[in-house]
Amino acid sequence: MSIILASQSPRRRALLEQMGITDFTVLPARGQEDMSAELTPEHLVETLALTKGREVAARTAAGNLVIAADTVVALHGEILGKPQDEADAYRMLQLLSGETHAVHTGVAVLRDGQTLCEHETTLVRFRPLSEREIRAYIATGEPMDKAGAYGIQGRGAVLIEGIQGDYCNVVGLPVCRLSRMLETFGVRTLG
């Protein structure tokens, strides 16, 4: 049995390694993410993770185990994806400033006929940011490829007063929940 990570995110790769899973293959899902459906963020991330997982599972050999995930940032019902440009990053960071938002990650684990799909939510509280601080953070280049225009595992840590929930979930995978899901498939991350 091989483990397949259906994501090209270097952060998800690092999180799997942090869990002690070092022998896996990366095989990103093809196709566009359809975020047009009117779903709650929790339902949306589960649906997107499952769609990615099924697409990749259909391309791999029988017996392989596929892990897929999707993360979104949500504030007051608005979903913040990756910023389109620096002005968009500025808009998002100004929205997040001084507020608590939710990060939802959906994760799907599939092998042959068996499928598990769950989500985890972490609350993130930003400190109030000045215009200067937002511009300085954008100038680091960190926001541009990240949902919500920040990276908690990078310079973005300075912006965050605190979180409530699983930290790794904000980075891209709910490692505690995922380790339990993997046990259902006979894959132990400890012992």
Added chain:
Amino acid sequence: MSIILASQSPRRRALLEQMGITDFTVLPARGQEDMSAELTPEHLVETLALTKGREVAARTAAGNLVIAADTVVALHGEILGKPQDEADAYRMLQLLSGETHAVHTGVAVLRDGQTLCEHETTLVRFRPLSEREIRAYIATGEPMDKAGAYGIQGRGAVLIEGIQGDYCNVVGLPVCRLSRMLETFGVRTLG
């Protein structure tokens, strides 16, 4: 002005770098930590950070800025330091299993006559651990040099259902609070 980190912890060094501070010198405090005084954990970590900071400040040139810190894990009033051996690590992990404990980090910033000393507390919730999981985690070697016998930034992440507060504080430095303290000294981590 030079920045001096009064700690030999590689994790604290990495956290300073994550904050964007790359030009600093490491100069650990000498002397034993005296944890015998009957202080609350919050008071204890501030006292220890201040003691380390003063000791190092006395050895550096005028004008240098010294950052010192101390972290303890506390559960039901008991302070858990670094485990003495594997049996001690087992005892600590069994205590933490299924419970929520507090991680307190005291941080002191000193330059010439000016001193700031604060602390930050983060709550950490462990999932219930089986004997097998505890033994497997100890076998990774990760617990032995860490307060409370776990590392949240390593394999220990799998053990943790969630936290409440600053994640970096559990790793060893409250980066959001520290960035504000540094601003008082004219050191900006953003912009």
